[in-house]
Amino acid sequence: MDQHTSIAHPVAPEDLRRGVYVAALSITHELLPLFCESAWLFERSEPWRIAFWPDAEEAGPVKIIAVCLPFVLVKEAQGRVRTLDVRRHRLAVVPGEFGRTCFKRVRAAREARKGRKKSH
Numbered sequence: 001m002d003q004h005t006s007i008a009h010p011v012a013p014e015d016l017r018r019g020v021y022v023a024a025l026s027i028t029h030e031l032l033p034l035f036c037e038s039a040w041l042f043e044r045s046e047p048w049r050i051a052f053w054p055d056a057e058e059a060g061p062v063k064i065i066a067v068c069l070p071f072v073l074v075k076e077a078q079g080r081v082r083t084l085d086v087r088r089h090r091l092a093v094v095p096g097e098f099g100r101t102c103f104k105r106v107r108a109a110r111e112a113r114k115g116r117k118k119s120h
Contacts, residue, residue: 008092013069021061021099022074022091024054024084051090060106061099077106 008023016022030047053059062074065081072084072091084091 006095006098008094011091011093013072013086013091016064016067016069016072016086016091018064018066020064021094021096022064022072023061023094024058024089025092026051026090027054027058028052028088028090061094061102063099063103077103078110 008025010025011022028049028051030049032047060077062076062084064072065075066073070086072086073081074084075081
């Protein structure tokens with residue numbers, strides 16, 4: 001591994017801290033097996049838990065603003081603030097340098113788009 005490669009590390013919810021950059025590794029969805037052909041599957045009342053990879057909007061690093069488990073208030077690079085539920089989101093800590101770089105690049109791209117809109 002070269003000196004420019006860094007690694008994200010999965011983090012336990014109780015180790016989350018304000019000011020840290022995190023990214024979603026997976027998001028768990030619960031589905032009820034309502035349309036199953038098998039009577040055995042239909043009679044089971046518990047939901048199926050399926051982990052999905054985050055889509056492009058949820059995959060980028062976010063900065064933790066506040067923690068009140070199981071909820072984490074985060075700010076996205078685009079400036080949007082939202083709440084994550086750590087019972088559904090499996091998070092990884094990303095190095096601060098990586099998080100800051102992502103935020104700077106998104107901010108620069110947003111400002112460049114604004115500049116192009118004003119010139120038209």
